Amino acid sequence: MQKPIMAVTGDETDEETELAPSHMAAATGDMPTYQIRAPTTALPQGVVMAASPGSLHSPQQLAEEATRKRELRLMKNREAAKECRRRKKEYVKCLESRVAVLEVQNKKLIEELETLKDICSPKPD
DNA sequence: ATCCAGCTACGTCAGCCCGC
DNA sequence: GCGGGCTGACGTAGCTGGAT
Numbered sequence: 113m114q115k116p117i118m119a120v121t122g123d124e125t126d127e128e129t130e131l132a133p134s135h136m137a138a139a140t141g142d143m144p145t146y147q148i149r150a151p152t153t154a155l156p157q158g159v160v161m162a163a164s165p166g167s168l169h170s171p172q173q174l175a176e177e178a179t180r181k182r183e184l185r186l187m188k189n190r191e192a193a194k195e196c197r198r199r200k201k202e203y204v205k206c207l208e209s210r211v212a213v214l215e216v217q218n219k220k221l222i223e224e225l226e227t228l229k230d231i232c233s234p235k236p237d
Numbered sequence: 238a239t240c241c242a243g244c245t246a247c248g249t250c251a252g253c254c255c256g257c
Numbered sequence: 258g259c260g261g262g263c264t265g266a267c268g269t270a271g272c273t274g275g276a277t
């Protein structure tokens with residue numbers, strides 16, 4: 113199976129998205145997560161909707177319907193997994209940038225504290 | 238040149254959760 | 258209840274950099 117190289121996978125975007133809580137928060141107790149409700153769009157190319165189940169009779173037709181349903185489910189899950197990973201990466205990036213900001217902020221506060229200590233400490237004479 | 242470990246992206250399955 | 262979406266976990270494959 114040939115796989116595209118990472119640099120050209122094309123499913124990575126840098127667009128900023130809102131992060132919202134999801135059921136995962138319940139699992140961790142306090143962790144806001146990266147759930148993004150996107151509108152479900154049209155099926156990818158190549159997907160053909162089968163006839164309505166009511167028109168199926170023979171075991172063969174039932175088997176074909178089951179196979180079709182499975183393939184459809186796998187395809188949807190494939191897309192969902194991609195989207196899930198994309199959101200997760202976005203979420204991690206968001207957390208990392210927040211860490212960077214907080215580290216800078218923390219450093220400034222420490223410096224400010226040292227300055228104030230210097231000012232307020234009694235001078236030996 | 239070959240081997241190998243580490244990383245990344247992917248597909249699939251299982252389980253949870255939610256809306257109907 | 259049931260169907261379907263979301264996501265953690267797992268296995269797999271390709272790529273890369275370092276060691277030999």
